[in-house]
Amino acid sequence: MSRIVILTGAGISAESGIRTFRASDGLWEDHRIEEVATPEGFLRDSALVHQFYNARRAAARAAQPNAAHLALAELEADPHHTVLIVTQNVDDLHERAGSQNVIHMHGTLVGALCHDCGHRWPAPEVMTQGDLCPACARAATRPDIVWFGEMPYQMDQIVRALEAADLFVSIGTSGNVYPAAGFVRDAAMAGVQTLELNLEPSAGTDMFDTARHGPATQVVPAWVRAQLAQRR
Template identity: 80%
Template sequence: MARIVILTGAGISAESGIRTFRASDGLWEEHRIEEVATPEGFARDPVLVQRFYNARRAAAAAAQPNAAHLALAELEADGRHQVLVVTQNVDDLHERAGTQNLIHMHGTLTGALCAACGHRWPAPQEMSAKDPCPACSKPATRPDIVWFGEMPYRMEEIWPALRRADLFVSIGTSGNVYPAAGFVADAMHAGVPTLELNLEPSTGTRMFDEARHGPATQVVPAWVREMLAQG
């Protein structure tokens, strides 16, 4: 049974209608990243940040898993490989496609977090910074999202899994955001074979043993079909 670690980024959800995180003009949904995706931005204008993520939550809820999400769920469900999906995405399309062994390293729109005590709970569709925490009652509610300058979740699980994998696959990620951008180098140094599946060459394409480029809904199902055919 091969151990496969799969990293997914915004490119796998783009064909479901969810805009990629960082546009060429440095804006995300017409906002500067610093305004809506940093602790400092939240401290300056929590109303703006909550409004921004309420809109993102609604957009994610309206989206549907595409053929790439479904193919990865099929690979896991087949049972002949041990599959771990590590996603940079904050949508829940992997879950809704059926993937079960999943790590959201950047958090999720479906979660709420208390900035005061660290308590977590399911996010309502509309959140406000004034919402009281169910645990400590302080009005310090924020999205359970890893912002720039914060440590991604569950890295203590991700690094060991990556280093003992039999294959590392990167799907739909630009290779610009660390620590995920360093996964291919870490896998390479551990002697793990690597594959990139991306719309176009990423920043680190040259580091992969193999790269296939095209829309995620095409290249991911094609690769999964090959894996299932091999047994």
């Protein structure tokens, strides 16, 4: 049984039509990061934040899983592999492709969170600043997204999985966003083999044992086919 931990970033969903995280000018889909991706921005203008994430939620729901998502689901379904997908993405394309063992370390657009009491529930298609928390009845509903200055989800579980893995694979990531950018170092220190699959070399590509570059819809299915062929 091969234990594989796979980190995915914006590059795996880009070919499904979902825009990548942000441009070099500090704008995220024409908004300042501080306005729409921080707790302070939410407290300052919750209506703008909800408008922003409502648009992102609609775009994610309109997108379809691509060949890379489907290939990873096929790998997870193979009885000779134990696969954990740790994704930085907030879309649900992995799940819609058939993957079941997925950790959304940066949260998910399909979830709602109470900013006051921490209660979570499925997000409606459109959220507003007047939505009440089902648990505490306060108008403090926000997207269940990890913003700048907040701790990513399930880090202890991710670290344990990395230390127990046989292989760590990073797909479609820039290598610039921590703590995910440090996973390759953590895996290497635990003696785990490491592989980068990316459109182009990431900021941390030199830390990987092996790297293959090209569109995710090409390099990921090719790698999965090779993994499955080894067991036949």
